[in-house]
Amino acid sequence: MSFTLHGLGVSGGIAIGKAMLMSHATLEVGHLTVAPRMVDKEIERFDAAVLAVRNELKQMKETTEHAPAELAAFIDIHSMFLEDSELVDKPREIIRERRCNAEWALVQQMEHLVDQFEQFDDPYLRERKFDVVQVVERVIKELLGHPGRAKLKAAKSSKEDSLIVVAHDMSPADTIAFKEHRFASFICDVGGATSHTAILARSMAIPSVLGLETARAMIRDGEQLIVDGLRGVVIVNPDPRVLEEYQLRKEQIELEKTKLKRLKSAKSETIDGVEIQLQANIELPGDVPVALESGAEGVGLFRTEFLFLDRGDMPDETEQYEAYKKVVKGMGGRPVTIRTFDLGADKDLKPEATALDRVKTNPALGRRAIRLSLAEPRMFQIQLRAILRASKHGPVKILVPMLAHAHEIDQTLAAIEQAKSSLRGEKIAFDENIPVGGMIEIPAAALAIGLFLRRLDFLSIGTNDLIQYTLAIDRSDEQVANLYDPLHPAVLMLLAHTISSAEKADIPVSVCGEMAGDPDLTRLLLGMGLRTFSMHPAQILKVKNRVLKSDVSELAPYVRKILRLDEPGKLQEALDKLNN
Numbered sequence: 217m218s219f220t221l222h223g224l225g226v227s228g229g230i231a232i233g234k235a236m237l238m239s240h241a242t243l244e245v246g247h248l249t250v251a252p253r254m255v256d257k258e259i260e261r262f263d264a265a266v267l268a269v270r271n272e273l274k275q276m277k278e279t280t281e282h283a284p285a286e287l288a289a290f291i292d293i294h295s296m297f298l299e300d301s302e303l304v305d306k307p308r309e310i311i312r313e314r315r316c317n318a319e320w321a322l323v324q325q326m327e328h329l330v331d332q333f334e335q336f337d338d339p340y341l342r343e344r345k346f347d348v349v350q351v352v353e354r355v356i357k358e359l360l361g362h363p364g365r366a367k368l369k370a371a372k373s374s375k376e377d378s379l380i381v382v383a384h385d386m387s388p389a390d391t392i393a394f395k396e397h398r399f400a401s402f403i404c405d406v407g408g409a410t411s412h413t414a415i416l417a418r419s420m421a422i423p424s425v426l427g428l429e430t431a432r433a434m435i436r437d438g439e440q441l442i443v444d445g446l447r448g449v450v451i452v453n454p455d456p457r458v459l460e461e462y463q464l465r466k467e468q469i470e471l472e473k474t475k476l477k478r479l480k481s482a483k484s485e486t487i488d489g490v491e492i493q494l495q496a497n498i499e500l501p502g503d504v505p506v507a508l509e510s511g512a513e514g515v516g517l518f519r520t521e522f523l524f525l526d527r528g529d530m531p532d533e534t535e536q537y538e539a540y541k542k543v544v545k546g547m548g549g550r551p552v553t554i555r556t557f558d559l560g561a562d563k564d565l566k567p568e569a570t571a572l573d574r575v576k577t578n579p580a581l582g583r584r585a586i587r588l589s590l591a592e593p594r595m596f597q598i599q600l601r602a603i604l605r606a607s608k609h610g611p612v613k614i615l616v617p618m619l620a621h622a623h624e625i626d627q628t629l630a631a632i633e634q635a636k637s638s639l640r641g642e643k644i645a646f647d648e649n650i651p652v653g654g655m656i657e658i659p660a661a662a663l664a665i666g667l668f669l670r671r672l673d674f675l676s677i678g679t680n681d682l683i684q685y686t687l688a689i690d691r692s693d694e695q696v697a698n699l700y701d702p703l704h705p706a707v708l709m710l711l712a713h714t715i716s717s718a719e720k721a722d723i724p725v726s727v728c729g730e731m732a733g734d735p736d737l738t739r740l741l742l743g744m745g746l747r748t749f750s751m752h753p754a755q756i757l758k759v760k761n762r763v764l765k766s767d768v769s770e771l772a773p774y775v776r777k778i779l780r781l782d783e784p785g786k787l788q789e790a791l792d793k794l795n796n
């Protein structure tokens with residue numbers, strides 16, 4: 217019988233294949249009482265399983281050098297949990313004191329930790345409960361003798377490259393298996409927009425639908441599925457006509473992808489010969505190969521806070537320097553824009569990692585980004601020295617997030633000068649003329665742009681936050697996601713004002729928020745005068761395709777007219793016309 221499930225489309229594309237159910241039944245473990253003389257043996261069995269999983273994760277880390285950076289980060293999180301006494305020592309105590317079998321002891325402790333994670337206000341921290349569950353699942357699989365592996369082995373030997381994984385939730389380890397086994401797609405019952413699964417799906421460009429709630433219960437192994445990652449739809453046992461239609465759409469998408477690859481070496485310029493810089497947003501040094509593969513002409517945004525998010529401590533100067541150097545060298549002479557830490561709000565530090573204040577209510581309006589860096593001068597100096605040192609290996613720019621006030625810019629410039637002077641004193645080489653830019657992501661900054669233009673060498677517009685602050689909606693709250701509108705006239709006015717003011721002042725300006733990677737907005741931004749875009753590497757060729765087919769001299773007057781419209785319907789109509 218054919219039926220359709222609806223969820224959250226988190227990664228576009230279409231996959232057609234057979235369902236492969238991933239079991240999470242491992243958490244339904246037997247409850248056994250261990251005889252007193254067997255307690256030590258049971259603890260030994262538990263220790264051996266933990267050790268085996270630790271080694272497995274270590275091995276995965278070593279073999280995933282070219283995997284998406286997020287994967288490595290998730291393996292790190294899981295490894296960290298496996299070092300934590302809450303997961304390692306507590307179950308041993310439960311085995312000894314309550315004489316529970318290892319699996320049962322571990323599940324009890326897991327439930328206790330999940331309860332604790334659920335208390336967090338911060339959605340990012342709350343979602344880490346899934347990591348706890350995934351780590352525990354791995355240890356239990358080990359205790360039970362790898363039932364999951366057997367299934368993957370069977371999948372491998374079937375040479376099937378159109379298997380669709382149906383799971384309750386996915387772990388990083390499972391995702392690595394995707395790469396090995398070339399799964400076509402994955403769908404899950406749970407997972408929000410910031411869940412690991414969503415992040416991974418996007419970075420690996422695998423069609424994916426999350427939040428299906430009942431997929432695992434309703435779909436059976438081997439059933440035929442169509443996954444439409446754009447619309448968030450899963451069709452189970454489609455009838456032949458629907459299947460044919462989707463096959464056609466899939467072929468079209470694949471053809472377009474192949475065509476796009478040919479654009480990699482094409483010069484990025486418009487029909488009327490205006491050169492457009494298309495750069496990459498990266499999170500970790502491991503993202504550099506993907507950026508280069510997609511033809512990125514530089515790194516427009518290196519979100520450095522991802523270097524230590526979740527690991528519980530901050531990298532010292534040497535570790536940061538090595539990470540920045542790796543990116544600069546990897547980009548082979550192309551410019552690298554290193555953003556200073558944008559911590560706080562949804563990218564919060566773990567409370568035990570630092571004594572820094574955590575703002576519980578309205579964290580997005582609290583001490584985040586540059587506000588936090590200026591409040592922690594020691595942390596800031598370490599980062600600035602590391603960035604400056606990396607600048608001797610290639611063209612580096614410093615980008616400062618969340619600036620609103622003139623005095624914040626002045627203090628930042630003074631901090632950079634202090635870092636330079638300490639390096640000079642130690643005779644350590646760096647680029648004396650390193651450009652310093654500011655992110656425009658607060659409406660106040662866009663409106664009082666003169667303050668920025670007079671003090672900085674370049675600007676980068678962070679539309680993700682600019683929209684959040686202009687429209688007063690929390691970007692990580694799915695309940696107001698429908699109000700998150702890049703085309704709101706107020707957002708467009710701020711963007712256009714920033715771009716044209718920078719142009720008049722002869723100060724380079726780019727957009728590095730999600731708007732830059734949306735090909736449907738490329739012409740609008742070009743028409744506003746934007747010449748530098750920075751985006752997720754997977755979007756670069758799609759945007760380049762639009763650039764190559766656009767004529768800036770024609771676009772500019774039309775976009776000026778669009779900017780005078782404030783009725784949403786008319787604005788959308790005009791934009792559709794612009795794109796056709």
Ligand code: PEP
Binds near residue numbers: 558
């Ligand atoms: C932005 O706000 O648009 C941006 C690029 O920064 P982030 O998404 O890291 O806040």
Ligand code: MG
Binds near residue numbers: 681
């Ligand atoms: Mg931002």
